[in-house]
Amino acid sequence: MPGRPALHEVVTWGDPAFGGDASLRSRLRSVEDIKATSCAFAAVLEDSSVAAWGHPNGGSNILALRRSRLRVQLIEATSGAFAALLEDGSVLAWGDPDQGGDCRAVRKKLVNVRELRANSGAFAALRRDGCVVAWGDHFTGGDPSHVMDELRGVKQILAGRYSFGALLADGRRIVWPSPSLAADRAELEIQSIKRSRGDSFAPMVPDARPLG
Numbered sequence: 001m002p003g004r005p006a007l008h009e010v011v012t013w014g015d016p017a018f019g020g021d022a023s024l025r026s027r028l029r030s031v032e033d034i035k036a037t038s039c040a041f042a043a044v045l046e047d048s049s050v051a052a053w054g055h056p057n058g059g060s061n062i063l064a065l066r067r068s069r070l071r072v073q074l075i076e077a078t079s080g081a082f083a084a085l086l087e088d089g090s091v092l093a094w095g096d097p098d099q100g101g102d103c104r105a106v107r108k109k110l111v112n113v114r115e116l117r118a119n120s121g122a123f124a125a126l127r128r129d130g131c132v133v134a135w136g137d138h139f140t141g142g143d144p145s146h147v148m149d150e151l152r153g154v155k156q157i158l159a160g161r162y163s164f165g166a167l168l169a170d171g172r173r174i175v176w177p178s179p180s181l182a183a184d185r186a187e188l189e190i191q192s193i194k195r196s197r198g199d200s201f202a203p204m205v206p207d208a209r210p211l212g
Contacts, residue, residue: 010034010043012053019054027051035077037095042082048072050084059095068092076118078136083123085116091125093135100136109133117159124164126157132166139177147176 010028014020018039030046040054042062048071054060059082065072070086077083081095083103091110095101100123103110110133115126122136124144132151136142141164144151153169166174 008032012041017055018058019060021053033074035075035082037077037081037099038079040082040095042075042077044072044075048087050075052082057096059101062094064094065092074116076116076123078118078122079120081123081136083116083118085113085125089113089128091116091123093123098137100142103135106133106135115157117157117164119159119164120161122164124157124159126154126166130154130169132157134164134176141177144176147174150174 008031010031012020012028019036019041027045028043028051031043032046034041034043036042037054037058039058040052040060042050042052042059044050050062050065050072052060052062058080059077065084068086070088070090073085073087075082075084078095078099080099081093081097081101083091083093083100085091089112091103091113093101093103099121100118103123110125112128113125113133114128117124119140120137121140122134122142124132124134124141126132130153132144132154134142134144140162144164150168151166151174154166155169156167158165158167163175163177168174
């Protein structure tokens with residue numbers, strides 16, 4: 001069993017309406033992970049609960065998550081919403097509906113999820129059966145219907161800034177919504193990625209080949 005992540009204390013500053021408020025500081029001393037939208041923050045705490053703060057429209061309202069009473073495995077964030085992978089393999093989302101904060105349309109499909117990824121406006125979840133479920137902004141991959149027939153036997157999903165990529169069991173790679181975005185092609189053409197700085201990525205696989 002891997003060890004638990006190191007715990008950290010979080011200090012906030014800036015505009016209180018967008019997350020600079022330190023009113024939650026007493027709770028932010030045993031933080032395992034933290035994600036941000038454009039105007040809110042969400043942190044996974046040592047007890048697998050989540051603390052969120054900032055603007056309500058950007059994801060600070062976690063009432064639905066509190067009602068679930070399930071432990072949170074991880075969280076991801078778009079520009080305006082958060083999504084949490086829960087201990088039972090289901091997913092909850094909150095925040096701006098246009099940026100992935102409403103997953104009710106695909107809720108019944110979000111079962112046995114093992115991976116969760118986010119780009120600037122959409123989320124993608126990989127289930128244990130190798131199927132992919134996505135929601136959020138259609139222009140950034142929230143609607144994979146045009147490639148759904150190909151998204152079978154998926155081993156891994158990756159997120160660029162505006163698109164998603166899937167590595168299939170047969171070695172093929174599928175990109176949606178558009179494989180023509182040069183910046184995202186560079187991010188998604190590798191099986192393993194390492195964030196180097198800002199929005200760029202450095203490949204960890206020496207024989208990575210371009211998509212398509």
